[in-house]
Amino acid sequence: MADSAQAQKLVYLVTGGCGFLGEHVVRMLLQREPRLGELRVFDLHLGPWLEELKTGPVRVTAIQGDVTQAHEVAAAVAGAHVVIHTAGLVDVFGRASPKTIHEVNVQGTRNVIEACVQTGTRFLVYTSSMEVVGPNTKGHPFYRGNEDTPYEAVHRHPYPCSKALAEWLVLEANGRKVCGGLPLVTCALRPTGIYGEGHQIMRDFYRQGLRLGGRLFRAIPASVEHGRVYVGNVAWMHVLAARELERRAALMGGQVYFCYDGSPYKSYEDFNMEFLGPCGLRLVGARPLVPYWLLVFLAALNVLLQWLLRPLLLYAPLLNPYTLAVANTTFTVSTDKAQRHFGYEPLFSWEDSRTRTILWVQATGGSAQ
Numbered sequence: 001m002a003d004s005a006q007a008q009k010l011v012y013l014v015t016g017g018c019g020f021l022g023e024h025v026v027r028m029l030l031q032r033e034p035r036l037g038e039l040r041v042f043d044l045h046l047g048p049w050l051e052e053l054k055t056g057p058v059r060v061t062a063i064q065g066d067v068t069q070a071h072e073v074a075a076a077v078a079g080a081h082v083v084i085h086t087a088g089l090v091d092v093f094g095r096a097s098p099k100t101i102h103e104v105n106v107q108g109t110r111n112v113i114e115a116c117v118q119t120g121t122r123f124l125v126y127t128s129s130m131e132v133v134g135p136n137t138k139g140h141p142f143y144r145g146n147e148d149t150p151y152e153a154v155h156r157h158p159y160p161c162s163k164a165l166a167e168w169l170v171l172e173a174n175g176r177k178v179c180g181g182l183p184l185v186t187c188a189l190r191p192t193g194i195y196g197e198g199h200q201i202m203r204d205f206y207r208q209g210l211r212l213g214g215r216l217f218r219a220i221p222a223s224v225e226h227g228r229v230y231v232g233n234v235a236w237m238h239v240l241a242a243r244e245l246e247r248r249a250a251l252m253g254g255q256v257y258f259c260y261d262g263s264p265y266k267s268y269e270d271f272n273m274e275f276l277g278p279c280g281l282r283l284v285g286a287r288p289l290v291p292y293w294l295l296v297f298l299a300a301l302n303v304l305l306q307w308l309l310r311p312l313l314l315y316a317p318l319l320n321p322y323t324l325a326v327a328n329t330t331f332t333v334s335t336d337k338a339q340r341h342f343g344y345e346p347l348f349s350w351e352d353s354r355t356r357t358i359l360w361v362q363a364t365g366g367s368a369q
């Protein structure tokens with residue numbers, strides 16, 4: 001990946017390239033990575049939109065595969081210069097078993113690392129999560145913290161457990177010798193709650209609001225800050241990190257970076273209203289309409305119902321003790337580490353991010369897409 005006068009064309013692999021974030025990373029690479037020669041998009045489920053990308057100047061290779069299958073990963077990684085590993089099972093609702101979450105997020109990541117080592121790929125960017133840090137099970141606030149802010153990270157839920165372990169594997173692999181003898185360079189990006197075009201939960205809230213006659217009911221105090229970041233900026237941070245990993249290997253190798261931008265600090269629900277408000281919804285109540293103890297009770301009831309109904313159907317509502325704790329615990333970041341280490345500046349302003357998201361909710365919110 002040297003800065004040769006010939007400007008060598010590079011092969012990138014994006015795992016999970018058809019997911020919410022992955023699609024934005026794929027499109028961002030095509031738009032903003034001038035050295036891109038081939039883009040491999042690896043996913044369990046390939047999106048039909050990939051077809052339109054195949055007509056452009058960069059070779060786009062769609063690979064249907066499973067990160068839990070080491071041989072499939074190795075075949076996809078072979079010959080790639082850079083891997084952006086964003087594939088993951090994002091499940092905090094109890095849809096998948098803890099074993100499956102572990103297999104995809106931890107074993108999948110292990111397979112990606114081993115494939116890099118075996119095939120000689122030197123640069124690996126991993127999509128981690130803020131949940132590697134918190135909120136913790138004790139409900140301690142993390143108020144505009146940075147990568148060095150002390151925090152008691154205690155995980156019990158399978159999803160943050162798996163992300164924390166996978167992140168550790170990626171960072172620990174930094175410096176391992178890959179085939180050919182050169183060192184592997186890795187880093188991990190930790191987005192807070194991502195929003196933007198393609199965000200399923202935002203659309204679910206919109207549809208729920210429509211069903212409730214254009215209203216949503218406040219459940220969480222407005223004073224609880226929940227970190228959010230625009231998907232386009234998260235994608236841009238991945239592209240920049242991947243680009244700079246070689247030149248700044250000594251500085252960036254083995255490092256973690258929170259993903260941040262100019263999105264305002266707000267509660268989860270007030271933040272959603274920045275988009276759902278202009279789409280015609282209103283958030284009822286200046287304070288939570290139901291007492292917290294009742295939410296705790298309902299969350300626990302949902303766990304019981306999920307367990308009782310499991311033989312018959314999958315009952316996986318948004319509210320459970322874990323999602324309640326995440327939504328009800330202040331967790332926001334304030335950092336410039338990515339700016340200092342690899343020159344990251346958000347590509348999209350808050351106004352831009354907001355407008356793009358509103359247009360997307362309006363366009364697809366009511367449809368089945």
Ligand SMILES: NC(=O)c1ccc[n+]([C@@H]2O[C@H](COP(=O)([O-])OP(=O)(O)OC[C@H]3O[C@@H](n4cnc5c(N)ncnc54)[C@H](O)[C@@H]3O)[C@@H](O)[C@H]2O)c1
Nearest residue numbers: 016018019020021043044066067086087088129191193194
């Ligand atoms: N959405 C968020 O708010 C958020 C926040 C922080 C971190 N993250 C992380 O970002 C990454 C992407 O999340 P997302 O929100 O785009 O989720 P997503 O579910 O939309 O995308 C994940 C993609 O991974 C693919 N995938 C799942 N299992 C796979 C397997 N076994 N083999 C190959 N591909 C597989 C899925 O098909 C999907 O396309 C994840 O690693 C997630 O942990 C997400």
Ligand SMILES: CC(C)CCC[C@@H](C)[C@H]1CC[C@H]2[C@@H]3[C@H](O)C=C4C[C@@H](O)CC[C@]4(C)[C@H]3CC[C@]12C
Nearest residue numbers: 090092129131192193219268318323324326327
């Ligand atoms: C209590 C209810 C009224 C509201 C429930 C909202 C709940 C479903 C939301 C709130 C916060 C959301 C998480 C947060 O934005 C960050 C992440 C990190 C990421 O790695 C995966 C997604 C996740 C867990 C969001 C899931 C949905 C949550 C819990």
